[in-house]
Amino acid sequence: MTEPLLQVSDLSVSYRQGLGWRRVVEGVSFAIRRGEVLGLVGESGCGKSTVALQLLGFRHGSLRTDSGKISLEGTDVLGLDRAGLDRMRGAEVSFVPQNPTTALNPGMRVGAQIDEILSTHGRESRERTREMFGLVGLPTTDDFLRRYPHQLSGGQQQRVCIAMALACDPRFVVLDEPTTGLDVTTQEQIVDLLVDLRARLGMSMLYVTHDLGLLSQIADRIGVMYAGQMVEIAPTDDLFADPRHPYTRGLIGALPRLDSDDRAVKPLRGLLQREGLPQGCPFAPRCDFALPRCFEEPQKLARVKERHDAACWRVPDLPPNSAPASLKGGIEMALERAEPLLSVQKLSVTYGSGRRAFRALKDVSIDVQKRETLALVGESGSGKSTLARAIAGMLVPSAGVIRLRGAELQSQVKQRSQEQRRLIQFIFQNPDASLNPRATVGRSLARPLEFFFPGNTEGRAEKIREALAEVRLDAGYAARYPDQLSGGERQRVAIARALIAEPDLLLCDEVLSALDVSVQASILDLLQRLKSETGIAMLFISHDLAVVRMLADRVCVLFRGEVMEIGSREEVYSPPFHPYTHSLLEAVSTPLKKGGAPRSSRVLGTASGFGCPYAGRCPVEIAGLCQTEPPPLRQSGRGHAIRCHHSLEELDKRTRHARREDRQTHENHES
Structure with missing residues (x-):
């Protein structure tokens, strides 16, 4: 060795x-x-x-x-x-950070940032910079090297950070x-x-x-x-x-x-409390197998099998590992397709004007029933957050109609009635930015009560206690400030602030994406429980298709501002798929999914802007048609629709063939 x-x-x-x-x-x-x-x-x-x-x-x-x-x-x-x-x-030794947007200097061109680290270590700069950009799959043209970080996508920014980290070998x-x-x-x-x-x-x-x-x-x-x-x-x-x-x-x-039909996860019991750790094993307060000795004796890593170490003296006594017990937090129901709670018809949103105009949404139509969770999925830039912000009245659409309980909503939130504003509540991705750092949790929760229920001053303290209890936080949290809470606790406060207004619809914008897996599981379990107990409707935005499968009743797949596929959870996660939906499902990280083989399903490129927005990246593109003609929305007859020039039968056949090819490719690669 x-x-x-x-x-x-x-x-x-x-x-x-x-x-x-x-x-x-x-x-x-x-x-x-x-x-x-x-x-x-x-x-x-x-x-x-x-x-x-x-x-x-x-x-x-x-x-x-x-x-x-x-x-x-x-x-x-x-x-x-x-x-x-x-x-x-x-x-x-070099470093690749979490957030390339803050790691890159916004005032320097990306090529110059690679040049700088090369010159610091006495290396030739410009040709090496081109070489590194090519190595990480970025263009090597002068035009691209002269771009500023804000002119690149998130993925391109991260590739620049990787190129910078590898520049000096x-x-x-x-x-x-x-x-x-x-x-x-x-x-x-x-x-x-x-x-x-x-x-x-x-x-x-x-x-x-x-x-x-x-x-x-x-x-x-x-x-x-x-x-x-x-x-x-x-x-x-x-x-x-x-x-x-x-x-x-x-x-x-x-x-x-993603490979399980169970709609439940098993959150870890309790939260990590640094202040109250025992003298022995730090996990003992949350452990289902802890004995009194665990609280008293510190545990050290010890060999349990070849190349496998664990810090737990109870390892020999633990039962075999099994699948998590089902909590069944999700609710299965026959949703009556009556007048929807929320209806969005042919909504378009355009940023800028004139030649610089960019259409972020194009003729999007969706509806959300009472007690239903509709998930919006798609990669960054697909229009998910734009749609949610337009529904909330934070963006003014260029066309289209939004109705709540059958009544048309004004475009701007300030033009809507107080009751309409109360019925739609927004939960943002980052609670660090959405919670006032100078206000206690209690004060943040009191604000919606003062605004939406101004005449009801009695019982506000009890309402705040109830709201905290609903998200599994004790009353003592009301006196804390956001910086005294963990990320998961801050997100729970943000959810409590939305719920205390007693809304009919929650707009959840990537509320789990920045949380670690155990905190994510507890928030997901909370949302499932709230849905079951209160019947609240949700528009749930996420790029995590495994999470969506556990929470959503229906799923809408967006790409470059257009609906590519929409239907029930079971229909969207089963063939036939839109080619873009198939690529999203194939890209999900699943434990023990073997990688390393070429992925035939992903074809990179750019769309023409005239026909299907996915043309140029689609592995089953029809030459001369997809680039020039908008595809039809093909209905399955059960509320499932796919926007594609291929028939549903052809998509089903192609999907199953691609899956057989992928399995064969992986088997050949492993052998």
């Missing part, structure tokens, strides 16, 4: 808190070999990003390294001075949630790119994420962290097939599955 490229030994890190220090990483050890990818997973606040940044020698003023050693091919990273770190960063790359927030097709492209670069360049990586399904596609081994400690580490296939630590079992059980 050769010496590892990177060795982390007994790493402990603390952050300053008030007059003292709080330990956030405790005794973490792992090694990464040359050419190996180690995934690091865990809930928000578990310390995984702190560990990742320590590999680059990150030293914040409020951070201290209490113990441990990080060795990169014999170099003591923690012992380097600033000059040594500057020489190491970029040349020997580092031996080791740290990736901190590099695909969080990207739509499923863009995420698939970035992951495929990383897999390809690793195969060609032999890079070693630490890949930090909360997406277990994604890690199963790229990581050789996975380390699981909880409350600053490594609780399990094992080869990827082994971890998913036979997880040994109760926390790992909980994470895998909380993972939405």
